[in-house]
Amino acid sequence: MTAAAARFFLNFWSAFRPVVRTVKSGGTRGIRTGTPGKLMRSGDSRRTVICVEGNIASGKTTCLDYFSNTSNIQVLTEPVSKWRNVHGHNLLALMYQDPQRWGISLQTYIQLTMLDKHLSATTAPVTMMERSIFSAKHIFVENLYRSGKMLEVDYIILNEWFDWITTNVSLPVNLIVYLQTSPQTCYERLKQRCREEEMVIPLEYLEFIHQLHEDWLIKGTSAPVPAPVLVIPADYDLQKMLHKYEEHREKILAATNS
Ligand SMILES: Nc1ncnc2c1ncn2[C@@H]1O[C@H](COP(=O)(O)OP(=O)(O)OP(=O)(O)O)[C@@H](O)[C@H]1O
Numbered sequence: 001m002t003a004a005a006a007r008f009f010l011n012f013w014s015a016f017r018p019v020v021r022t023v024k025s026g027g028t029r030g031i032r033t034g035t036p037g038k039l040m041r042s043g044d045s046r047r048t049v050i051c052v053e054g055n056i057a058s059g060k061t062t063c064l065d066y067f068s069n070t071s072n073i074q075v076l077t078e079p080v081s082k083w084r085n086v087h088g089h090n091l092l093a094l095m096y097q098d099p100q101r102w103g104i105s106l107q108t109y110i111q112l113t114m115l116d117k118h119l120s121a122t123t124a125p126v127t128m129m130e131r132s133i134f135s136a137k138h139i140f141v142e143n144l145y146r147s148g149k150m151l152e153v154d155y156i157i158l159n160e161w162f163d164w165i166t167t168n169v170s171l172p173v174n175l176i177v178y179l180q181t182s183p184q185t186c187y188e189r190l191k192q193r194c195r196e197e198e199m200v201i202p203l204e205y206l207e208f209i210h211q212l213h214e215d216w217l218i219k220g221t222s223a224p225v226p227a228p229v230l231v232i233p234a235d236y237d238l239q240k241m242l243h244k245y246e247e248h249r250e251k252i253l254a255a256t257n258s
């Protein structure tokens with residue numbers, strides 16, 4: 001990274017809400033958010049972070065809703081509302097309408113907003129996040145680049161940001177819950193939900209996104225996973241899925257002891 005880029009990043013970084021400082025801890029260099037008292041942030045080893053991953057409309061929000069009533073669990077949903085209104089600009093809609101032009105803009109903003117989610121302060125010992133900075137990179141950035149909708153130079157810039165952030169900022173994840181839902185089922189649920197920006201999504205896009213999840217979380221052939229993966233087949237109807245979530249509750253919360 002050039003000196004100018006480092007200066008830019010450090011200026012950007014100092015604007016961040018949490019007071020961050022570089023500390024040596026356990027021999028590895030990483031930025032921990034310095035917070036007194038009970039407040040915990042992602043870098044706090046006392047905190048357990050579970051990321052719920054899955055295709056579009058695979059049922060992540062429904063899963064998080066189910067666990068949101070459990071004491072000691074803080075649920076962090078994706079900041080989709082931010083992506084749909086960046087000072088009046090609907091970046092999510094722009095990307096779906098013209099991914100070649102707006103893919104880099106959306107991914108840059110998603111990487112920032114997901115980093116902010118990872119670093120958000122909480123008093124709860126367990127955080128369940130919808131997706132992560134990792135899936136933004138390994139699923140969606142990869143899809144844009146591999147489908148020829150992202151310039152190589154943009155892909156490289158995003159990768160350098162991702163590598164710097166994940167090297168210098170402690171973003172521990174204790175468990176990934178992968179809701180393994182078929183593209184067809186996701187497509188049906190997406191149509192049922194009718195999120196305006198997503199009405200242009202073809203089944204083929206969901207098939208690409210599905211394959212990238214499988215390569216990453218099942219086959220392990222694309223990129224390292226930041227935590228053990230618990231796979232929950234999620235094609236079943238709502239009632240059966242709620243039973244499945246209850247069946248897996250112990251395994252999911254066992255991550256707190258790992
Ligand atoms: N098991 C299920 N059976 C039928 N419909 C479901 C099931 N789970 C969720 N849905 C419905 O499918 C739609 C998508 O579900 P949900 O919002 O939980 O998915 P998601 O993975 O959070 O989506 P996104 O990735 O777009 O945020 C919603 O309308 C939801 O009510």
Ligand SMILES: Nc1nc(=O)c2ncn([C@H]3C[C@H](O)[C@@H](CO)O3)c2[nH]1
Pocket residue numbers: 056078080092095106107110131135136137140141198
């Ligand atoms: N391009 C792109 N990159 C991401 O990192 C990303 N994360 C989520 N999404 C899209 C999927 C749903 O439409 C909607 C809600 O998940 O936002 C993304 N789209």
